[in-house]
Amino acid sequence: HLLGGFATLSLLFLLTLRLSGKAAALANLPARLRSLAALGLLLVIGQIALxxxxxxNYAAVACVDLPTCHGEWWPAMDFANGFHLTQHIGPNYLGGQLDSDARTAIHMTHRIGALLVTLVLLLLAWQLKRHGLGRLAGLLVLALAVQISLGISNVVFHLPLQVAVAHNLGGAALLMTLVLINYWGRSSVRLASPAAEAQAGLAMLPSK
Ligand code: HEM
Incomplete structure (x- = not known):
């Protein structure tokens, strides 16, 4: 449901971008930078799924301390049950049915995923800045910082509803930022109409 909603949001955002005619201005980004942007997008999608x-699986409070979990850097974890995708749900899943080690494995994987996402997105932001796209890089770092802070707040404040909802929203904002970067970086992007194509140009280039 979450992935379906975020996929719909991404498609609507892409449609808006295409119809706006603001495209292709960054089409000359080097292939390596475009690959890095694609990797960042894939990792963010994976992190959202996690x-x-x-x-x-009600694993939000499986670890209540941070950066350690149960006072350990590598606590007891059961990955086989935590990621048993075809698990039998049973008549009532409210509260979850996984044991503590399985939930810890899920929670810790989301934390490790966040570390990986942070590394790759910071590298991407640095590369964008080097190519004169400082504002785009700033937007990326801001969206990432807000999302990481909200994730940490989820743990530190024991999952207040407002923070959990804001973390969901932050995930969407980060995803839209990656969609934007990938859209602008694609040379194959076609503009909505010849008129829009004529309008677009270097003037559309985001300022440095
Ligand atoms: C780029 C980094 C991150 C992204 C994109 C991300 C994304 C998400 C998303 C989409 C959800 C699902 C929300 C829902 O189903 O309502 C979620 C849940 C959660 N995330 Fe993150 N997250 C990130 C980093 C973190 C970090 C660093 C932490 C903590 C150290 C964290 C802790 C949590 C917790 C505890 C939940 C469960 C919330 C609940 O049960 O409602 N996240 N995350």
Whole structure:
């Protein structure tokens, strides 16, 4: 449900971008930078899926300390049951049915995923800045910082509803930022109409 909603949002955002005619201005980004942007997008999608797995398995409070979990850097974890995708749900899943080690495995994987996402997105932001796209890089770092802070607040404040909802929203904002970067970086992007194509140009280039 989460992935379906975010996919719909991404498609609507892409449609808006295409119809706006603001495209292709960055089409000359080097292939390596475009690959890095694609990797960042894939990792964020994976991290969002992991977040959905955390909340749907009630694993949000499986670790209440941070950065350690149960006072350890590598606590006891049961990955086989935590990621048993065809698990039998049973008559009532309210509260979840996984044991503590399985939930810890899910929670810790989401934390490790966040570290990986952070590394790759910071590298991407640095590369964008080097190519004169400082504002786009700033937007990316801001969206990432807000999302990481909200994730940490989820743990530190024991999952207040407002923070959990804001973390969901932050995931969407980060995803839209990655969609934007990938859209602008694609040379194959076609503008909505010849008129829009004529309008677009270097003037559309985001300022440095
Ligand atoms: C780029 C980094 C991150 C992204 C994109 C991300 C994304 C998400 C998403 C989409 C959800 C699902 C929300 C829902 O189903 O309502 C989620 C849940 C969660 N995330 Fe993250 N997250 C990130 C980083 C973190 C970090 C660093 C932490 C904590 C150290 C964290 C802790 C949590 C927790 C505890 C939940 C469960 C919330 C609940 O049960 O409602 N996240 N995350």
């Amino acid at each position: 977040g959905g797995w955390v909340s749907s």
